Amino acid sequence: MELVTGFGLKGARPVSGTVYLTVSAPHAADWNALGFAPPKLDATVAAVHERAASGPASADAGKELATRYGCIACHSVDGATVGHSGPTWKGLPGSKRTFKDGTSATADDAYLRESILDPAKKIVKGYELGMGSYAGVLSDGEIDSLILYIKSLK
Numbered sequence: 001m002e003l004v005t006g007f008g009l010k011g012a013r014p015v016s017g018t019v020y021l022t023v024s025a026p027h028a029a030d031w032n033a034l035g036f037a038p039p040k041l042d043a044t045v046a047a048v049h050e051r052a053a054s055g056p057a058s059a060d061a062g063k064e065l066a067t068r069y070g071c072i073a074c075h076s077v078d079g080a081t082v083g084h085s086g087p088t089w090k091g092l093p094g095s096k097r098t099f100k101d102g103t104s105a106t107a108d109d110a111y112l113r114e115s116i117l118d119p120a121k122k123i124v125k126g127y128e129l130g131m132g133s134y135a136g137v138l139s140d141g142e143i144d145s146l147i148l149y150i151k152s153l154k
Contacts, residue, residue, distance in 0.1 A: 004083065020083040057141050062149025065142055074131065077153050085129045093151045100125045112147045 008016040031038040055061070066072050074086035081088060087097075097111070098104045100123045105111055114121060117135045138146070 018083065020085075057144035057148055059145070059148040059152040061142070062145035062147070062152075065138070065146055066149060069134070069137075071146070085127065086131060087124050087127055089150045090153045092153070097122070098125045099123055100128055109147055112150060113143055116143055116146065 003021040005019045005021070006016070007019065008014070066075075066077075074084055076084045076088040077090055079088050079090040092107050093109075093112070095107050096104055097107050103122075105122065111122075116138065117133060119131045119133060123130055134143075
């Protein structure tokens with residue numbers, strides 16, 4: 001979901017760096033105009049299924065979920081902000097969040113759950129790109145595990 005490209009430019013003053021790109025709203029492809037037949041997608045192949053035997057909520061399970069679902073591509077766990085399209089999770093619980101509409105709230109368990117299920121409801125200032133909802137994707141137990149993991153990142 002994110003493309004990282006390094007570059008180096010030679011000249012009087014050499015410049016190098018990294019560019020991070022995240023596709024947020026790709027244009028629909030007109031397959032026929034491009035000379036291709038429209039793809040037939042099998043939703044069962046693309047669907048993410050919860051493991052049959054999920055135990056009690058835990059920070060370790062949350063860490064595994066954050067990796068499996070790609071949360072860590074957008075949210076850092078070490079406080080880094082460069083290259084991440086979402087706010088860092090380090091130190092998030094209990095912190096004050098300021099939203100693009102000027103309101104603010106404390107990042108408690110209810111806020112974290114709402115941010116996972118309805119992320120467009122309160123968008124953190126500076127992170128207007130937004131994220132997709134995990135409603136219907138994650139079970140309540142998985143959300144509890146993610147919250148425990150986020151709370152462990154002090």
